[in-house]
Amino acid sequence: MTEALNPDCDVAVIGGGPAGIAAACVAAEAGRRVVLLDENPEPGGQIWRRDIRHAAPPLAARWLARLSASGARVVSEASVVSARFDHGISRFVIVAEHGTSPQVISAGRIVLATGARERFLPFPGWTLPGVLGIGGAQALLKGGMDVAHRRVLIAGSGPLLLPVAASMARAGAHVLGVCEQAPAYRVLRFTASLSVRPSLLAQAVRYRVAFARAPYRTGTWIAEARRDGEHIVAMLTDGARERPIHCDLLCVAFGLVPNTEVARQLGCATRGGCIDVDEDQRTSLPNVFCAGEPAGIGGVELALAEGEVAGSIAAGVMPSGGARRARARLRVQAARMHRAFALRDELRALPAADTIVCRCEDVPFGAMRSAWAPRQAKLYTRAGMGPCQGRICGAALHYLFDWDVDSVRPPVEPARVETLIAGAALVAADSHIASENT
Amino acid sequence: MSGGNTVRIQVDGRELTVRADATLASALMDADVIGFRTSVSGDARAPLCGMGVCYECRVWVDGEAHRRSCMMRVRDGMVVVTGAAHD
Numbered sequence: 367m368t369e370a371l372n373p374d375c376d377v378a379v380i381g382g383g384p385a386g387i388a389a390a391c392v393a394a395e396a397g398r399r400v401v402l403l404d405e406n407p408e409p410g411g412q413i414w415r416r417d418i419r420h421a422a423p424p425l426a427a428r429w430l431a432r433l434s435a436s437g438a439r440v441v442s443e444a445s446v447v448s449a450r451f452d453h454g455i456s457r458f459v460i461v462a463e464h465g466t467s468p469q470v471i472s473a474g475r476i477v478l479a480t481g482a483r484e485r486f487l488p489f490p491g492w493t494l495p496g497v498l499g500i501g502g503a504q505a506l507l508k509g510g511m512d513v514a515h516r517r518v519l520i521a522g523s524g525p526l527l528l529p530v531a532a533s534m535a536r537a538g539a540h541v542l543g544v545c546e547q548a549p550a551y552r553v554l555r556f557t558a559s560l561s562v563r564p565s566l567l568a569q570a571v572r573y574r575v576a577f578a579r580a581p582y583r584t585g586t587w588i589a590e591a592r593r594d595g596e597h598i599v600a601m602l603t604d605g606a607r608e609r610p611i612h613c614d615l616l617c618v619a620f621g622l623v624p625n626t627e628v629a630r631q632l633g634c635a636t637r638g639g640c641i642d643v644d645e646d647q648r649t650s651l652p653n654v655f656c657a658g659e660p661a662g663i664g665g666v667e668l669a670l671a672e673g674e675v676a677g678s679i680a681a682g683v684m685p686s687g688g689a690r691r692a693r694a695r696l697r698v699q700a701a702r703m704h705r706a707f708a709l710r711d712e713l714r715a716l717p718a719a720d721t722i723v724c725r726c727e728d729v730p731f732g733a734m735r736s737a738w739a740p741r742q743a744k745l746y747t748r749a750g751m752g753p754c755q756g757r758i759c760g761a762a763l764h765y766l767f768d769w770d771v772d773s774v775r776p777p778v779e780p781a782r783v784e785t786l787i788a789g790a791a792l793v794a795a796d797s798h799i800a801s802e803n804t
Numbered sequence: 805m806s807g808g809n810t811v812r813i814q815v816d817g818r819e820l821t822v823r824a825d826a827t828l829a830s831a832l833m834d835a836d837v838i839g840f841r842t843s844v845s846g847d848a849r850a851p852l853c854g855m856g857v858c859y860e861c862r863v864w865v866d867g868e869a870h871r872r873s874c875m876m877r878v879r880d881g882m883v884v885v886t887g888a889a890h891d
Binding site: 412443484493495501502510511757 | 827
């Protein structure tokens with residue numbers, strides 16, 4: 367950071383993916399002081415993550431250019447550690463770790479656009495090096511990982527399997543296959559439902575063609591992975607028969623889980639595992655908005671529409687009719703996707719007693735008791751007490767045992783003590799800034 | 805110093821030439837680093853989520869521990885120590 371950031375703003379947007387970018391653009395264009403906090407080196411989130419080998423796709427390029435021109439102040443490499451409403455200064459105080467130093471922002475309103483992460487389900491061998499997520503593999507690919515001639519097997523669930531298989535194939539990988547756990551009839555029905563959006567259907571076909579030589583199988587999943595010298599042997603199953611597939615990279619993930627931690631730490635109410643929002647993207651807390659995946663997994667177009675709505679309302683202006691209409695239509699589409707790719711029961715039976723469930727603390731499945739809640743798991747086994755703060759195992763245990771998520775307390779990311787101290791100390795300084803600005 | 809589109813970094817004492825704007829985790833995957841960190845039970849771990857959630861990719865960078873290699877780009881002269889070398 368070369369110039370000092372005025373730590374007070376009208377609207378703080380947390381998360382620099384499509385939803386956060388849209389919110390920051392419209393709020394800044396309406397004349398508000400906007401700060402966008404994002405933890406990656408550049409904005410874009412996951413789907414628009416900068417690919418070092420290719421130019422940004424047109425939609426991403428347009429929005430990123432619009433963000434640069436909007437006047438919003440983008441702070442990259444900033445991980446939000448806590449957020450609270452401070453009654454002393456009547457502002458929200460957001461504490462972030464910027465690289466390795468603290469950054470404290472105060473804001474009148476907050477738009478939470480923290481996106482989603484992948485859902486990982488444990489199976490024997492899932493902790494081996496070379497077993498990656500699907501979005502995870504895509505992220506590493508965009509960051510320059512060379513997959514030329516590497517044998518890649520992609521498995522799990524959801525629409526993300528297709529574009530990542532296509533990216534891998536285009537990058538020269540030998541894609542061995544794409545294995546969707548959902549049964550054929552559901553995938554076919556979902557594909558047919560895309561016919562109302564011919565452009566989406568065309569895109570799906572283009573992806574499929576990109577890895578044309580590899581099979582796309584439905585009703586299959588990975589039962590186990592073993593290391594064999596330098597590579598991985600994955601056991602592919604349809605529930606009846608198993609067969610081994612030798613690969614260099616095994617990419618496995620089962621859909622997306624909303625990143626609701628900052629919102630829940632602030633105190634926002636949830637519904638069905640997501641942040642509860644109204645048609646204006648307002649959460650249960652005054653002056654706190656939520657847009658995109660944390661308000662319900664639904665993809666990039668929905669994130670953009672919700673970001674526009676949230677940013678507009680947060681800036682005190684009316685959102686465009688187009689954004690509102692898109693939102694309604696895209697929510698219906700998202701619901702269809704969830705039904706199509708619902709997870710099958712067999713996935714609950716994959717982990718063996720010695721299969722690690724909490725990767726941070728190496729807690730095996732056999733140490734868990736289904737009658738517990740996350741709190742007991744933490745107390746008796748340390749599961750959820752590592753640096754990922756239960757993000758990985760929590761989603762898995764929620765599916766395996768139907769556990770609710772545990773409550774969230776700050777810091778919502780591992781942070782230096784220096785950052786936690788700075789957050790407390792700068793509130794006194796902020797009250798001086800707030801009184802200057804009124 | 806390095807020229808063109810590459811930088812030089814040091815990984816567990818090895819000098820590597822990598823693309824200038826690569827993510828550190830991607831560069832380490834290409835360098836055939838098997839174990840980014842060593843787990844509590846002594847197993848080698850490598851990136852899983854690629855997006856800063858799982859912390860499996862954490863390495864020492866320029867003397868600082870627990871840096872998520874998937875969340876940063878390489879810099880010329882970066883000194884990286886993985887779990888395998890440290891433990």
